[in-house]
Amino acid sequence: MDAAAKPRRVPRRVSADYLRRAAMYYLERYSAPAEQLRRVLQRKIVASCRHHEQDPAAFAGMRDTVVARCVASGLVDDTRFAEARAASLRRKGQSGRAVAAKLAAKGIARDLAARSAEGGEDVELAAARIAARRKRLGPWRRPDRPFDRQKEIAALARAGFAPALARAVIDGEAEPDGLEA
Structure with a gap:
């Protein structure tokens, strides 16, 4: 073993207390939906079971119980996330x-994801303007770069904006600094 290499840490054995503490530690640092927490705990279970030669499927119920307790206590809220x-x-x-x-x-349900992503035309326009400004497209293009309208419209369309909206942003004028959302 190389002197500079650190020995690998041995994963702890899976227990209900271990999974509960791992979930709390993760949720202290990150906001996460229930499915993301389930994935994180599953990775910990798999790593531990691989080292201790156990079956990860045996701990699925324990993992789901910990996630359900986090949801019930309000620590995990998919809608808020x-x-x-x-x-x-x-x-x-x-x-x-x-x-x-x-x-x-x-891991957010598709219907909740779609509801959360809605915003109307004005929100979509503001987001398209922000994207164009960040990518330096349209009115925010650097003066030393050649203008290729189709490429700039295509860049916004690939980002998920409607082609008509992309054309409006690329052909529009930049708002004065500090007035955009």
Whole structure:
């Protein structure tokens, strides 16, 4: 063994107390939906079972019980997580489609993800303008770069914005600094 290499830490044996503490530690650091917490705990179970030569399927009920207790106590709330994450992604210039897809990837139910991603035309327009500004497209393009309208519209369309909305943003004027959301 190389002197610089640290020995690997031995995973703890799975118990209800261990899973409960692991869930609390994770939830102290991150906001997560129930499915994400379930995945995190499952990774811990698999790592422990691989080392201690146990069957991970034997701990599925224990994992689900810990997740259910976290949901019942209010530590995990999928609706609250979806709304907060959707608002955060919108502020970063994500389209409604992209927001719904990212929420679904986190384990949020598709209908809740779609409801959280809704926002109306004005919200979608504001997000498209933020995305164009971040990508330096349309009115925010650097003066030394050549203008290729179709490529810029395509970039916004790939980000999930409707082509008509992408055209409006690319052909529009930039708002003065500090007045955009």
